[in-house]
Amino acid sequence: MSLQVEQLGKDYPTRGGTLSVLRNADLRMERGDSLAVMGPSGSGKSTLLHILGTLDRPTSGTVRLNGQDPFALAEPQLADFRNRHIGFIFQEHHLLPQCSVLENVLVPTLVGERSPDSEKWARELLERVGLSDRLDHRPAELSGGERQRVAVARALVRRPVLLLADEPTGNLDRRTAQAVGQLLLELHQQERTILVVVTHSSELARTFPKRMEMADGALQAVE
Helix, strand or coil: CEEEEEEEEEEEEECCEEEEEEEEEEEEEECCCEEEEECCCCCCHHHHHHHHCCCCCCCEEEEEECCECHHHCCHHHHHHHHHHHEEEEECCCCCCCCCCHHHHHHHHHHCCCCCCCHHHHHHHHHHHCCCCCCCCCCHHHCCHHHHHHHHHHHHHCCCCCEEEEECCCCCCCHHHHHHHHHHHHHHHHHHCCEEEEECCCHHHHCCCCCEEEEECCEEEEEC
16 A cells, blocks of 8 residues: 655636646655654645645646555545545534534535444544543533544544544644544554644654655755
8 A cells, every 4th residue: 555646736717827836746654654844834745635635626737646646536436535544633623513423423424435433443543642531522522632532432433544633733732632643653554654743832842753844835854
């Protein structure tokens, strides 16, 4: 299982001309690899993540996950590909307030083919993130760190190949951020996903074996 990104570019038309956010970005990762991407606001980090997650289309270049170009698929097939192969964790947890913790984790399984052991797996994930006693609670009854742990479990419930996190600790205090960051890495290692995290936190980035920085629209290795 691999992620291959070659010569990725993303342009946006503006009144002043074309704005190039990504320029010839290259990346290759194998199953079990993890990467932290850093860079100032507006450098293209989130744009890169959205393209990797097939939420946005590149202007140029290619993205291949397990050898497949998802952007060659029609929209219904692309949505199914995203749901089956890619897990997302955002700065805002985006939990459904009317649903319980368990129901929120199971949301991605409501679309497409559902495994008969989905609920069992969701309960196991919630136990692993330390929330087995909160299955019936609503998001409003949880702390910020607990809500983000639910989001981590939800991202893994479809057993994705690619796990993407956009500022996953950005709204948390330092202690909670450390705990969530450590949990994310532990679950990634256990499930052997390909993990890409975009973050402003140098403290979180330092916990990753591989770090890159967005500069002038391209990815550059950080020693």
